[in-house]
Amino acid sequence: MGELLRNWRQRRRLTQFDLAEMAEVSTRHVSFIETGRSLPSRALLLRLADRLDVPLRERNQLMTAAGLAPMYAERSLDDPALREAHAAIEMVLYGHEPHPALAVDRHWNLIMHNRAVAPLLAGIPDFLLARPSNVLRVSLHPEGLAPRIINLGEWRAHLLHRLRHLADTTRDPFLSTLYDELAAYPCDDPYDESELSASAHVAVPFRVRSEFGDLAFISTITVFGTPLEVTLSELAIESFFPADAATAQAMRAFGASLEPAQFAGH
Structure with a gap:
């Protein structure tokens, strides 16, 4: 999960400090999450994904990688x-x-x-x-x-x-x-x-x-x-x-x- 999050942060060309400010957490916390030393809560992970503008499909992947249940359903348009x-x-x-x-x-x-x-x-x-x-x-x-x-x-x-x-x-x-x-x-x-x-x-x-x-x-x-x-x-x-x-x-x-x-x- 930390690697996925770091990849999205780098795609958005943000530093850990930038993301921490946007998500209103400490840079140290972001660093710990990305290195796997800390697991974020569901609420924090969603906030980080929101600040990084991660698509819903990939937010589900972040959830799964963090050991959480996917949050967003995927249905056929005929559903x-x-x-x-x-x-x-x-x-x-x-x-x-x-x-x-x-x-x-x-x-x-x-x-x-x-x-x-x-x-x-x-x-x-x-x-x-x-x-x-x-x-x-x-x-x-x-x-x-x-x-x-x-x-x-x-x-x-x-x-x-x-x-x-x-x-x-x-x-x-x-x-x-x-x-x-x-x-x-x-x-x-x-x-x-x-x-x-x-x-x-x-x-x-x-x-x-x-x-x-x-x-x-x-x-x-x-x-x-x-x-x-x-x-x-x-x-x-x-x-x-x-x-x-x-x-x-x-x-x-x-x-x-x-x-x-x-x-x-x-």
């Missing part, structure tokens, strides 16, 4: 206990139509999407869409969306930057492996990540060729604000908004062809 959360996700996704929106897990595997996403995935090979379908892989794979993305270099740099940051902060080996895979995909439009900060855009756009013509979107990420369950804490909804008038008009035309959505949140 009856998550019925209201499931309905809320559907309301966000379908309420965002006619614009695309999708929900992903901690590894960026697709959980759910609204009907505006399907046309963008038309023609993508089954091996990329088979569950668990990874949206980052679908985006950058040479047989996926990559050939259709107009600003592939810029969008690729943006996605790789996000993925590397997430891999660095979580130290999740899956994300590190995924980063290496995606970074190795060919790209005829190389784009240095440092150029993103010098871009003239207010946000990195996603420009893609589709059956509706050339579309441009900017996106937002939505997460549950106060999750106390592992699955919910790791779930994110990415919503895409038109970045120009032509895209807005095309999506309105698509929306006019949709029947009213039927989902659990109704």
Whole structure:
């Protein structure tokens, strides 16, 4: 447990003194915990994990390593206990139509999407869409969306930057492996990540060729604000908004062809 705690402190680039001040304990106490000379109470361990912004899944690991019972449940999204959360996700996704929106897990595997996403995935090979379908892989794979993305270099740099940051902060080996895979995909439009900060855009756009013509979107990420369950804490909804008038008009035309959505949140 002490080694795990020290690793998280170092990832956050904090000294023992920094963490002690944040948790309102002595530096000596933090040192004793990290070296195994002292075991913290459940309350103190939770406070330390909170100050270090440790994800709920990893807080359970800290608890187990300290000989304590895990505190945060992990359920399937289909579990009856998550019925209201499931309905809320559907309301966000379908309420965002006619614009695309999708929900992903901690590894960026697709959980759910609204009907505006399907046309963008038309023609993508089954091996990329088979569950668990990874949206980052679908985006950058040479047989996926990559050939259709107009600003592939810029969008690729943006996605790789996000993925590397997430891999660095979580130290999740899956994300590190995924980063290496995606970074190795060919790209005829190389784009240095440092150029993103010098871009003239207010946000990195996603420009893609589709059956509706050339579309441009900017996106937002939505997460549950106060999750106390592992699955919910790791779930994110990415919503895409038109970045120009032509895209807005095309999506309105698509929306006019949709029947009213039927989902659990109704």
